Amino acid sequence: MRALLGSAIEAHRGGQLDTAEMLYRRTLQMQAGQADALHFLGVLCHQRSRSDEGIRLIRMALRATPQHADAHNNLGNIHKETGNLVEAETCYRSALACNAQQHDALSNLALVLEARQRPDEAFEAYAALLAQAPQLARAHYLMGMYLRSHVRTIEDVEQAVVCFRNAVRCDGANVRALDALGVALYMLGRRDEAIGVYRDWLVREPSNPVPRHMLAACGGETAPPRADDDYVRNVFDGFAESFDEQLLKNLDYRAPRILVDALNAVLDPPAGVLDVLDAGCGTGLCGPLIRPHARRLGGVDLSGGMVEKARQRGGYDELVVAELTAYLQANPGAWDVVLSADTLVYFGDLLPILSAAHATLRPGGWVAFTLEAMEGDGDRVELSSSGRYRHTRRHVERVLAAVGFGRVNIATSSLRKEVGKPVAGWVVLARRRPPGSE
Numbered sequence: 001m002r003a004l005l006g007s008a009i010e011a012h013r014g015g016q017l018d019t020a021e022m023l024y025r026r027t028l029q030m031q032a033g034q035a036d037a038l039h040f041l042g043v044l045c046h047q048r049s050r051s052d053e054g055i056r057l058i059r060m061a062l063r064a065t066p067q068h069a070d071a072h073n074n075l076g077n078i079h080k081e082t083g084n085l086v087e088a089e090t091c092y093r094s095a096l097a098c099n100a101q102q103h104d105a106l107s108n109l110a111l112v113l114e115a116r117q118r119p120d121e122a123f124e125a126y127a128a129l130l131a132q133a134p135q136l137a138r139a140h141y142l143m144g145m146y147l148r149s150h151v152r153t154i155e156d157v158e159q160a161v162v163c164f165r166n167a168v169r170c171d172g173a174n175v176r177a178l179d180a181l182g183v184a185l186y187m188l189g190r191r192d193e194a195i196g197v198y199r200d201w202l203v204r205e206p207s208n209p210v211p212r213h214m215l216a217a218c219g220g221e222t223a224p225p226r227a228d229d230d231y232v233r234n235v236f237d238g239f240a241e242s243f244d245e246q247l248l249k250n251l252d253y254r255a256p257r258i259l260v261d262a263l264n265a266v267l268d269p270p271a272g273v274l275d276v277l278d279a280g281c282g283t284g285l286c287g288p289l290i291r292p293h294a295r296r297l298g299g300v301d302l303s304g305g306m307v308e309k310a311r312q313r314g315g316y317d318e319l320v321v322a323e324l325t326a327y328l329q330a331n332p333g334a335w336d337v338v339l340s341a342d343t344l345v346y347f348g349d350l351l352p353i354l355s356a357a358h359a360t361l362r363p364g365g366w367v368a369f370t371l372e373a374m375e376g377d378g379d380r381v382e383l384s385s386s387g388r389y390r391h392t393r394r395h396v397e398r399v400l401a402a403v404g405f406g407r408v409n410i411a412t413s414s415l416r417k418e419v420g421k422p423v424a425g426w427v428v429l430a431r432r433r434p435p436g437s438e
């Protein structure tokens with residue numbers, strides 16, 4: 001029975017989920033109530049989107065072995081990932097009551113406290129983790145991220161830099177820390193040091209598109225006309241994994257709501273009659289908001305990881321993994337509405353993408369998108385230190401006019417917060433001229 005369980009765990013670790021599930025079940029047939037088999041089968045069920053079954057199985061395991069810290073921690077993870085933060089917190093605390101040195105449970109508890117808007121308690125948990133595990137790169141990294149996202153004074157960012165440097169010292173392969181370090185340095189205006197970090201990262205990983213893009217964002221190389229496909233895939237496939245965590249932390253992210261409100265003001269009341277494309281759909285946050293207008297709702301995104309999340313969220317009639325410009329160009333006259341929240345910020349030159357958006361719309365159709373605002377009267381675009389582009393109002397107006405859009409409305413709004421400060425954005429609506437007027 002031990003050998004069978006060992007094979008199940010090996011298959012599970014190797015990603016052979018069918019085999020692992022079958023072996024866990026055979027183990028349980030031989031010994032009903034075997035705690036490890038129940039526990040790991042529960043984790044596997046969650047991985048296969050059967051979270052309720054996973055929770056039930058891990059609870060059974062915990063009835064058999066109530067002092068199983070890892071099982072409490074994994075049960076907490078399922079609750080966290082399914083949005084039940086209250087239960088998640090309870091589970092992490094139970095794990096720590098079984099084993100106060102369970103580093104994963106302590107870092108998870110800190111993340112959940114932060115997500116539950118209890119920053120002081122979260123800080124204490126991060127500090128306890130650092131005190132417990134000063135050689136753990138993740139402990140330094142998490143403290144740095146906490147300090148960077150709860151900036152009160154410039155010293156917090158300086159302290160975050162120290163944390164990220166410590167994380168890299170503990171684990172030279174921790175490129176997330178290098179990434180975070182580069183951003184923190186740029187925030188402090190230490191541009192040359194940031195450029196140094198990205199160059200160092202490129203030496204470690206010469207083919208990684210992220211440091212290449214960020215080097216350009218810091219002015220260390222010429223900016224490309226839009227973010228490279230590999231960069232977008234790399235960043236967002238990684239982001240999809242931690243999406244729940246990030247979303248919970250960034251409660252101020254409002255672009256989908258703002259965009260759909262703007263569309264509601266120009267469209268007829270929702271009647272489920274329009275063909276709507278969510279362009280750069282990501283994990284599908286716009287889907288449920290725009291759905292009442294849609295007869296057919298499509299989503300397209302370059303990141304397979306993000307699209308998979310949108311698929312799990314549901315509500316779309318079709319989801320496609322593709323580069324946006326090429327996809328729009330390949331589908332002329334296909335949509336009544338194209339909306340794009342926080343996606344054209346990865347496009348510097350707006351002409352190709354907005355020409356393609358114009359062509360994919362039916363006459364009279366609307367494109368709606370958000371951009372990060374660049375102040376000033378000129379016609380300008382810049383790749384900013386965040387890795388996203390910012391555009392002046394005049395630039396947006398000129399491109400929309402050049403492409404041939406008729407009615408254009410550009411409003412200002414704060415789309416989300418970055419480093420505690422609102423990020424100013426443009427909320428743009430543009431209409432392809434109605435039939436007979438083109």
Ligand SMILES: C[S@@+](CC[C@H](N)C(=O)[O-])C[C@H]1O[C@@H](n2cnc3c(N)ncnc32)[C@H](O)[C@@H]1O
Pocket residue numbers: 227232233236255256279280281282283284285286300301302303306322323324325340341342343346
């Ligand atoms: C910040 S997310 C926004 C996602 C979603 N619209 C939302 O508001 O939650 C930006 C998305 O744009 C996608 N994206 C960026 N450049 C793209 C391109 N050239 N083609 C297709 N998708 C792209 C990314 O993969 C990512 O999912």
